[in-house]
Amino acid sequence: MIVKPGFVAKEIGGQEVIIAVGKAAEKFNGYITLNGSGKLLWEALSKGATKEELISLMLATYDVERDIASRDVDAFLNKLILADVIDEEDSDMPAEEEDE
Amino acid sequence: MSTMLSIAGFVVKVQKDNIILSSHTDKYGCKDDREPDIVIDFDEKYLEDEIAAEREQKLDLPTEQSEYLAIYRSLCEKLIKHDCFLMHASVIAANGSAYAFTAPSGTGKSTHAALWRGNFPNTFMVNDDKPIIKISDGKVYACGTPWCGKHELSSNVVLPLGGIGIITRSKELYVKRVAPKDEIAMMLNQIYRPKNSELMFLTIDLLNIMLKNVPLYRIGCDISDEAAILSYNTLTKEGNNNL
Numbered sequence: 258m259i260v261k262p263g264f265v266a267k268e269i270g271g272q273e274v275i276i277a278v279g280k281a282a283e284k285f286n287g288y289i290t291l292n293g294s295g296k297l298l299w300e301a302l303s304k305g306a307t308k309e310e311l312i313s314l315m316l317a318t319y320d321v322e323r324d325i326a327s328r329d330v331d332a333f334l335n336k337l338i339l340a341d342v343i344d345e346e347d348s349d350m351p352a353e354e355e356d357e
Numbered sequence: 358m359s360t361m362l363s364i365a366g367f368v369v370k371v372q373k374d375n376i377i378l379s380s381h382t383d384k385y386g387c388k389d390d391r392e393p394d395i396v397i398d399f400d401e402k403y404l405e406d407e408i409a410a411e412r413e414q415k416l417d418l419p420t421e422q423s424e425y426l427a428i429y430r431s432l433c434e435k436l437i438k439h440d441c442f443l444m445h446a447s448v449i450a451a452n453g454s455a456y457a458f459t460a461p462s463g464t465g466k467s468t469h470a471a472l473w474r475g476n477f478p479n480t481f482m483v484n485d486d487k488p489i490i491k492i493s494d495g496k497v498y499a500c501g502t503p504w505c506g507k508h509e510l511s512s513n514v515v516l517p518l519g520g521i522g523i524i525t526r527s528k529e530l531y532v533k534r535v536a537p538k539d540e541i542a543m544m545l546n547q548i549y550r551p552k553n554s555e556l557m558f559l560t561i562d563l564l565n566i567m568l569k570n571v572p573l574y575r576i577g578c579d580i581s582d583e584a585a586i587l588s589y590n591t592l593t594k595e596g597n598n599n600l
Binding site for chain 1: 536537538540541542544545546550552553554557558561564565568569
């Protein structure tokens with residue numbers, strides 16, 4: 258997973274969101290809301306974390322079962338893939354369910 | 358070959374003769390011997406690129422009009438470092454404070470401001486279309502500028518911003534406080550977003566100061582006097598931290 262250039266997390270009006278700046282803003286002029294775990298995952302993803310590392314991060318931070326953590330990470334990544342914010346490197350992503 | 362202006366409390370030197378801008382010097386002109394805070398000095402190439410981009414996006418505007426808008430974009434980019442940003446809104450003054458109505462073009466923000474003027478003679482226009490929002494000592498101000506919409510309604514004033522009303526067309530009249538986090542899309546669409554990332558981050562910082570200090574409302578309204586009276590009574594009478 259690679260975050261495309263120009264996508265950054267910012268707080269706007271008290272809400273953490275992802276927006277596009279610079280060249281990326283020409284194609285993407287909306288925003289994506291990040292909840293608490295979303296912010297945590299985004300920070301790790303921006304530093305190059307793999308899907309497996311994101312799941313481990315969820316398990317280390319929250320008191321959740323592995324399958325729940327895995328599902329949450331999938332939902333998070335799917336949201337970003339659909340919005341064209343990240344490039345998919347590996348192809349083991351299930352293309353299903355989208356979270357809020 | 359230059360125009361000296363006083364805008365948002367800054368002395369601005371525009372190194373370009375533009376007929377539309379010159380027509381605003383009665384309100385915005387200032388003496389040539391002042392030391393400018395901001396100099397707008399772009400070469401013809403920059404202007405041509407700006408005009409070409411403008412034409413790609415929109416109507417085929419007359420050159421003078423495109424140039425006039427390009428000057429504003431350049432000014433707005435420079436003003437960001439002076440803690441100012443542009444918001445698309447119709448701003449009206451009442452009792453020494455400014456109130457901004459914002460919405461996508463064609464919703465009726467200028468109409469709502471006109472209804473305030475019709476019902477409350479103590480009001481006057483600050484800027485009917487593209488005010489500068491200025492942050493100074495933690496307070497938020499709205500400023501008149503020569504870029505103020507087709508009816509050219511503006512005053513060269515800098516007034517504390519008392520409220521922002523997002524206009525929504527509605528048969529049922531209402532004015533309700535809304536949380537900034539629920540209006541992110543609207544606010545992002547209504548501000549000038551520079552292409553340069555650093556300037557964009559600064560703009561977001563300034564936007565956040567505005568959203569933190571100035572009450573935000575949804576105004577559901579038609580074009581009745583009742584709608585204007587309801588919003589006037591709510592916006593001008595509720596207390597807030599910025600005034």
